[in-house]
Ligand SMILES: *[C@@H]1O[C@H](CO)[C@@H](O)[C@H](O)[C@H]1NC(C)=O
Ligand SMILES: *[C@@H]1O[C@H](CO)[C@@H](O)[C@H](O)[C@H]1NC(C)=O
């Protein structure tokens with residue numbers, strides 16, 4: 528990788544940490560703690576059975592665990608909350624909704640606030656049939672027909688493969704189980720894979736509408752603050768440190784890498800990370816505690832590299848193998864094929880909600896996305912701008928129900 532892209536990769540990796548690290552500021556007593564870098568912060572006991580028993584049944588909701596196999600052999604864990612706290616009232620043919628989380632987290636993120644504040648529960652209480660996806664590599668989706676997660680081949684994938692395999696596997700499964708088209712909710716990377724898929728006109732036959740929170744498609748503007756920091760780091764070590772295998776944010780190589788960055792003179796990760804992720808306005812300290820106990824989750828280093836390419840290149844394309852020859856071998860073209868968002872069917876109902884303080888889904892990049900959608904049927908697109916929201920507010924904000932989730936419910940009802 529060129530130095531430039533390495534810098535951006537470093538920025539990207541760090542900035543995704545912000546979700547985890549930044550909220551600690553509020554009650555940090557030392558620098559180490561504020562960074563979340565001490566081993567203890569990251570020692571997690573995964574719930575023994577799964578998300579249903581850990582986070583759903585405890586609140587009095589019915590919950591079912593499923594396994595879904597992708598066409599490339601991954602076995603994904605999926606949860607279903609078929610009814611609200613007061614049961615499903617015997618209602619048949621409820622409208623299914625699929626919740627797709629972002630990178631470095633898992634489906635638990637939809638359930639961390641109280642039931643009155645968490646999107647997963649609010650949708651169930653609003654009469655929807657809620658399904659929760661967990662991307663390959665996250666703690667409950669670390670299985671494969673033939674590969675073990677200790678095998679680097681298990682990690683040979685990028686978000687292209689989530690578009691090509693994970694998303695269709697889960698949508699197919701829900702579609703077959705319920706016999707109905709699905710409303711989709713994505714956050715962060717969960718928006719990117721949906722947009723990329725729709726741009727290839729894939730899955731649009733199974734999706735009724737999509738709500739995209741903190742949409743990311745273009746990422747060119749997210750790195751500015753951190754470029755300075757990363758420049759001071761030993762960014763050249765990234766690929767040797769991590770290899771093209773598991774990117775485990777709780778693992779020693781990533782932890783050491785961050786420590787190294789943050790130990791540099793003049794680098795105050797505390798401030799820099801804040802400026803990077805944006806200021807989440809509305810997080811509950813207890814929820815943040817719970818978040819840190821449950822997240823972050825692994826992804827593949829190749830996926831992080833692909834995201835870094837997206838940042839660098841300012842266009843949305845498939846993974847770049849680095850040379851015309853290698854790209855030729857994979858794609859039959861010297862450059863990776865692009866995902867052209869102008870090809871998203873213009874009558875597919877879309878709801879976009881983005882924040883003015885979001886450093887990952889930067890306002891300028893969302894404007895680029897809106898520009899790509901400018902020919903969309905105006906009756907089929909709703910855009911909401913939440914001035915004081917940053918990335919995590921959309922999934923954990925205590926005000927998110929009033930500001931965002933009620934809008935989502937109305938949008939889904941309108942397009943039912
Ligand atoms: C990773 O997968 C690609 C196909 O997607 C394949 O061409 C490549 O050889 C694989 N790499 C390794 C190290 O197995
Ligand atoms: C924050 O979370 C705690 C624990 O779930 C809860 O008791 C409290 O009411 C929450 N505060 C707000 C403002 O939602």
Ligand SMILES: *[C@@H]1O[C@H](CO)[C@@H](O)[C@H](O)[C@H]1NC(C)=O
Nearest residue numbers: 842865866867868869870871
């Ligand atoms: C994307 O698609 C639109 C409409 O189909 C077309 O006008 C535009 O040239 C395409 N963009 C690229 C970069 O191929």
